[in-house]
Amino acid sequence: MFRFALRNLLRRPVRLALATGGVMVGISVWLLLMALGDGYRAGLRTELDRAGIQLMVVPLGCPYDAAARVLKGRSLETSLPSEVLGRVRSDPDVSLAAPLLIVSTPREDERRSDLWVGLDDSGRALRPWWKAAQGAGWFTSTNGFILGSEAALIEMRSVGDRLHSPELGQTFRVDGILSRSGTSDDSLFFIPLSAAQRMVGQEGRLTAVAVRLRDPARLREVMQRFQELPGAQVVTMTEMMGTFLRLLGTVRSLTIALTLAACVVGILGLLNTLLAAVVERSHELRLLRALGASRSQVMGLVILEAVLMMWAGLLLGVAMAFLMGLVLEPMLQPLLPLAPLDHLLDWRLVRLLQCLIAGVVGAFLAATLPAVYVGRLQPAGALTP
């Protein structure tokens, strides 16, 4: 029966290819979207959780944009008033306040900017995952600097190298190179906060202050107090995550709607293919009835063909989703705010199972009408050609 169904399908290779191709595209898009959503959500969560900070004080302006830039290590045009750090540090609920200043130095010749992140010693406490691949894990002097793993590769630097900056009239020494962490840290240059402030020639300038609370439950009260800080605003990490996830959610519901529409079209296409195949073969199917096939046997044959076709499309679709994922992952990463650097796409078995089940259900739906048609065929017509 199985072989018979397979041969019937292979009898019309173009039709088979078109029908399975439709299924394949639908399935692969679906899987990709799901993997992207799952991966992004998980990545965002780890990235935000890892630092163990509950809120961030940023300059006035769009708070999410500011926070996202800071987390990604991008520079901000605006800066915090200098007295903010002191006031945050003196708050009794704050266990740690880490100031940072992000400076971007354009490299005209290479059409990119180097990003220098100035940190003071409190910043180290927020980066427990830092591991030195070479040299030290933290600055050993005020003009030492630490390179992310990718930054070190691009710059072709190793520990002990000196780097002279003519604009600043300063020489930096590479103190350490970090091992790959899969976060935005990999592509950054870290320098002591004071050195960064010297770079921009502005004592006390800060881009943001990341805050860890003694008791995260007191977030609300602290927020209220920090709202009063002049020239500054507060963003909580949960808010930020919520915002990104909502954004992602909207995009996803839209694409899910599109994919569902594509699935309906796919099922209709499959139905059309099967119906055409069945009408075309009605004489042969009558003949099978004449030879002793029961109504359910010929109907089963048609359903089996539909399921086979669907599964072929599913398997190809899964393969295609993986391939497209490999290609698209690096392309999508820079486009998404706060995208996790290591695995943007999270392939989950559950999604695969959902697809397989949906495929079988879809195949049954598409096979219903042709099966009914086949069930009505009477053997009497088999004698006349």
Add this chain to the structure above:
Amino acid sequence: MRNKPDTEPHPILIQAEGLSKVYRRGSETVAALHGVTFEIRRGEFVAITGPSGSGKTTLLNLLGAMDVPTAGTLILDGFDVASLTESGRTQLRRHRVGFVFQHFGLVPTLTVEENVALPAFFARRNDARQVSELLETVGLGHRRNYYPSELSGGEMQRAAIARALVNRPPLWPADEPTGNLDMQTGLTVLGLFRRLNADGLTVLVVTHNDVIASAANRRLDLRDGRLMGPDTGPTSMPRVPAGPG
């Protein structure tokens, strides 16, 4: 199943009484058979003859449980065809009827061997040895893995004959089995029929071919859906078969 036949095979395989068939096409009706009455005994070789459109195929369809009569009764191997359910008729076709078609009716995507095994497959039996024995019987052992398109007409018809035998049915209707074959090939097929009939199969052949018609031991002549002439019954009783299939 209702009206189960006796364990002893009844000598009368087919009993038709006032058999009528009216085809309906929208508002039009075509009466293809008008109250045909006859009996066929086990082991007979009957030729059904008559001009084109006289109802031969219609009659064969009824005798092969492919269709139900509009009026009259048809008892086939003890079963009243009209009162059977759809699946009852399927069972009848599967186990008691081995149909042979004018156009061979081989499935093009299956090999000769697979085609022959098809009725057994529907009956959920799998007997590869029997299939190859049947192929040897009809002289197609060397063609078992060929596809129908790679066979000559005679070979196709012999494959179809092997297929009709695979479930060992007692009744063996054939609609112009030699209609698409040349004289010589037709005679080979006729030889096969006679051999099988001698083995106890009941053969019903619709034919325009006089050689075949005269080889039969009885002739049913149809004109406009009616049986012509006195149906005197079998001219000679063939030897009594050992049992059904």
